[in-house]
Amino acid sequence: MFELFANASEGMLLVDRDGRVVWINDQYRRFLPALGFEREEDFVGHPVSSVVQHTQMHQVLATGKPILIDLLTNRAGTFVVSRIPLRDGAGEVIGVLGIVLFDHPETTLQPLISKFARLEQDLSEARRELASQRRTKYTFASFVGSSTAALEVKRQARRAAQSASPVLLLGETGTGKELLAHAIHAASPRAGRPFVSVNMAAVPDTLLEAEFFGVAPGAYTGADKKGRDGKFKLADGGTLFLDELGDMPMSVQVKLLRALQEGEIEPLGSNKLVRFDVRVVAATSRDLQQMVRDGSFREDLYYRLNVLPIRVPPLRERQDDIALLIEALCEDIAARGGGAQLELTADAQALLAAQPWRGNIRELRNVLEQLALRSDTHHIAAAQVGAVLREAGLPALTLGTQAPPSAAMHMAAVGTVVDAPSAWRTLPEQIAELEQRAIAEALARTGGNRSAAAKLLGISRASLYDRLAAQGDVSEIQTVA
Numbered sequence: 001m002f003e004l005f006a007n008a009s010e011g012m013l014l015v016d017r018d019g020r021v022v023w024i025n026d027q028y029r030r031f032l033p034a035l036g037f038e039r040e041e042d043f044v045g046h047p048v049s050s051v052v053q054h055t056q057m058h059q060v061l062a063t064g065k066p067i068l069i070d071l072l073t074n075r076a077g078t079f080v081v082s083r084i085p086l087r088d089g090a091g092e093v094i095g096v097l098g099i100v101l102f103d104h105p106e107t108t109l110q111p112l113i114s115k116f117a118r119l120e121q122d123l124s125e126a127r128r129e130l131a132s133q134r135r136t137k138y139t140f141a142s143f144v145g146s147s148t149a150a151l152e153v154k155r156q157a158r159r160a161a162q163s164a165s166p167v168l169l170l171g172e173t174g175t176g177k178e179l180l181a182h183a184i185h186a187a188s189p190r191a192g193r194p195f196v197s198v199n200m201a202a203v204p205d206t207l208l209e210a211e212f213f214g215v216a217p218g219a220y221t222g223a224d225k226k227g228r229d230g231k232f233k234l235a236d237g238g239t240l241f242l243d244e245l246g247d248m249p250m251s252v253q254v255k256l257l258r259a260l261q262e263g264e265i266e267p268l269g270s271n272k273l274v275r276f277d278v279r280v281v282a283a284t285s286r287d288l289q290q291m292v293r294d295g296s297f298r299e300d301l302y303y304r305l306n307v308l309p310i311r312v313p314p315l316r317e318r319q320d321d322i323a324l325l326i327e328a329l330c331e332d333i334a335a336r337g338g339g340a341q342l343e344l345t346a347d348a349q350a351l352l353a354a355q356p357w358r359g360n361i362r363e364l365r366n367v368l369e370q371l372a373l374r375s376d377t378h379h380i381a382a383a384q385v386g387a388v389l390r391e392a393g394l395p396a397l398t399l400g401t402q403a404p405p406s407a408a409m410h411m412a413a414v415g416t417v418v419d420a421p422s423a424w425r426t427l428p429e430q431i432a433e434l435e436q437r438a439i440a441e442a443l444a445r446t447g448g449n450r451s452a453a454a455k456l457l458g459i460s461r462a463s464l465y466d467r468l469a470a471q472g473d474v475s476e477i478q479t480v481a
């Protein structure tokens with residue numbers, strides 16, 4: 001057998017029980033120059049790991065298990081090799097025989113090697129793609145805003161990122177809850193692990209359970225024969241984002257609560273419990289407390305998730321941010337669309353600042369996108385903004401470009417009142433709203449400069465502060481103090 005191998009192979013070497021090369025055959029001697037050795041005595045008698053790069057002979061010595069076929073690449077080239085342990089009569093490993101089966105596998109084993117190379121390339125591409133999909137899209141820097149309210153939200157979210165407890169993001173649609181969920185993950189110790197989201201409003205109720213917990217192989221006939229990992233599994237080690245939590249059906253609420261309490265899930269059709277390690281961030285635009293009172297959201301689940309609640313304020317509560325947001329959104333729209341970045345006149349900006357923005361930043365973005373699509377120039381005046389707002393079904397403002405500020409404010413106020421005929425408000429309420437809008441518009445026009453805004457409104461600074469305080473804007477009170 002030994003003779004047979006020695007003649008049929010491209011070379012053989014033998015190491016003793018200490019991993020020293022004790023013998024090589026004539027064919028093996030050919031490789032010595034390529035391995036960097038002129039003389040045989042520089043090779044034979046030395047530990048194999050110091051004379052052959054990437055050798056696995058010592059591993060065979062340690063385990064006593066052969067490596068029947070392997071690719072070995074080192075400075076001498078790539079080889080197909082075989083490593084077989086040698087034993088004495090008592091079964092003790094006394095050495096290893098190394099056989100070089102092919103010395104130019106790239107030619108002799110060409111089809112196999114090229115297939116291997118192709119698969120390796122596909123795999124690394126797939127890995128890269130998956131990593132980029134799972135990487136979070138946003139960081140805290142993506143959350144534009146320097147108003148007191150925006151800074152406070154960012155402060156709370158940064159703090160939450162350092163904690164392992166569930167986070168509950170509460171706020172109207174389009175206020176940036178999803179963006180914050182990404183940012184919290186990206187700033188957390190789990191940033192290197194997946195961020196996986198499930199949107200309760202987007203997945204049909206009947207499929208939610210499979211979506212969360214996965215399906216065991218063979219649980220159903222047909223499409224899912226192979227089984228499927230649930231989001232809990234996919235998010236393992238990372239963050240699971242439950243978007244539109246308030247839309248979760250009761251049946252799933254029960255199962256989710258149990259999973260969170262036990263730290264274990266049971267894939268559908270399996271009777272095995274699987275442990276998971278995820279950090280939960282949930283978001284909703286619904287009034288969960290009210291839902292708990294109505295009995296449409298489980299109280300125990302609510303308390304489980306409401307550990308670190310963060311209220312994300314609507315845009316109308318942080319009008320100071322609108323100018324910055326317009327700039328950031330226009331920059332982004334231009335970058336995506338390739339066009340020039342929009343520039344809005346002061347009037348156009350003021351008009352946007354005075355909107356109630358029920359859809360918040362998402363709605364603001366839509367309006368800016370419309371403006372970018374529709375106008376021939378990138379200079380945008382108030383009239384164009386007004387036209388887009390009207391068509392978007394937003395409170396119609398017919399602010400002429402030459403209209404004095406007082407007229408604009410008046411129309412803005414009338415616009416909203418007329419817009420909601422179903423919700424009739426008393427005269428004091430309407431007056432309060434008019435006042436609030438006028439102040440907001442004045443602040444927008446003066447870039448947040450309160451003295452200038454007071455002058456524009458024809459009231460004293462003290463009076464402006466009083467009114468802001470009455471509107472519940474705590475930040476303004478702090479500024480005075």
Ligand SMILES: Nc1ncnc2c1ncn2[C@@H]1O[C@H](COP(=O)(O)OP(=O)(O)O)[C@@H](O)[C@H]1O
Pocket residue numbers: 142143144145171172173174175176177178179180283325328361362365
């Ligand atoms: N503070 C912000 N700065 C910049 N863009 C924002 C901000 N908040 C939200 N956005 C953008 O507005 C859109 C809606 O935000 P999203 O996080 O999906 O809101 P929500 O989940 O609360 O409905 C997204 O395009 C988001 O990038």
Ligand SMILES: [Mg+2]
Pocket residue numbers: 174177178243
């Ligand atoms: Mg959302």
